[in-house]
Amino acid sequence: MRPDDSRLMAYVDGDLGPTETASIEKELAVSPELQESVKLLRASQLPYREAFAAQKLPPLPVELQRQIDAMASAARLAQSNPIASQPVRSRKPQARLWLAAAFVAGAFCAGLALRLGPALLGMPGGGGGGATTVASGEASPWIRAAVDYQRLFTRDTVADITPDLKASARTVAAIRQVDGVALRVPDLQAAGLSFKGVSRLRFNDKPLVQIVYLPADGAPVALCVMKDARPDKAIAQQQLNGMTVVSWRQNDLAFALIGKPDSVDLQSIAQQITNSSVDALI
Incomplete structure (x- = not known):
């Protein structure tokens, strides 16, 4: 029986064992057609690996490295959060996120990223509101990861979740x-945000807290918290990867309030939280 193309390719590549190699060579000895096929396969072998190794590739831009790291971290966060495991359809973007990271890295190596520039990197525009507006490049790596993770959430992700305050209290205690x-979980009902859950995550082996809220309309909003012993920092707003981020530092904690640009007034809510003018839910 004539060997199929996959076996012939394995033979040409030298990946077959002695028995299979001998079998194919026996067929080759009596089949001009098979000899021609092997000849064509060998002619198609190009030294891709050697050619790639000889290329002098430019260094990976810092912004691109941050983008890839953030997407990878977001995917890891998605695997550790029970909230994200509710509807199956809400997890579909995760696969696309990994594919996007692979495409961006591969496109850069091919030189495509050098031509596409900021458009490929998804460079966001400026923010608004009365808070200090900062450039997207100034965002902390953990905020970038949290933003990309929050982008996976849709309204359907949490709309059907009924909060279990006792379970949430145990999570907060841990x-x-x-x-x-x-951690102090603020009650943002007066601001139009319903509490949906709190999750213990990790970023670079450090605790990262995600508190999820749902507005009356639109996508979920997340309040993310990490320990940060640096001096307090005033509220700042920025647009990052299609999301509005309001961040600040207070009392050895770093905060990031993340939502869609057409969501509720995140800056006003952040101000209420910093002023302790909202009650603690937990």
Whole structure:
């Protein structure tokens, strides 16, 4: 029986064992057609690996590296959050996220990223509101990861979740006692945000807290918190990867309020949280 093309390719590549190699060579000895096929396959072998190794590729831009790292971190976060496991359709963008990361890295190596520039990197525009507006390049890596993770969420992701305050209280207790994060879960009902859940995540082996809220309309909003012993920092707003981010530091904690640009007034809500003018839900 004539060997199929996959076996012939394996033979040409030298990947077959002695028995299979001998079998194919026996067929080759009596089949001019098979000899021609092997000849064509060998002619198609180009030294791709050697050619690629000889290329002098430019260094990976810092912005592109941050983008890829953020997407990879977002995917890891998605695997660790039970909230994200509710509807199957909400997890579909995760696969696209990995594919996008692979495409961006591969396109750069091929030189495509050098031509497409900021458009390929998804460079966001400026923010608005009364808070200080900062450039997207100034965002902390954990905020970038949280933003890309939050982009996976749709309204359907959490709309059908009924909050279990007792379970959430146990999670918050672990965050405080085990993770060492002095977390206060704000009640944002008066601001139009319904509490949906709190999750213990990790970024670079450090505790990262995600508190999810749902507005009356539109996509979910997340309040993310990490320990940060640096001095307090005033509220700043920026647009990052299609999301509005309002961030600040206070009392050894770093905060990021993340939502869609057409969501609720995140800056006003951040101000209420910093001023302790909202009650604690937990």
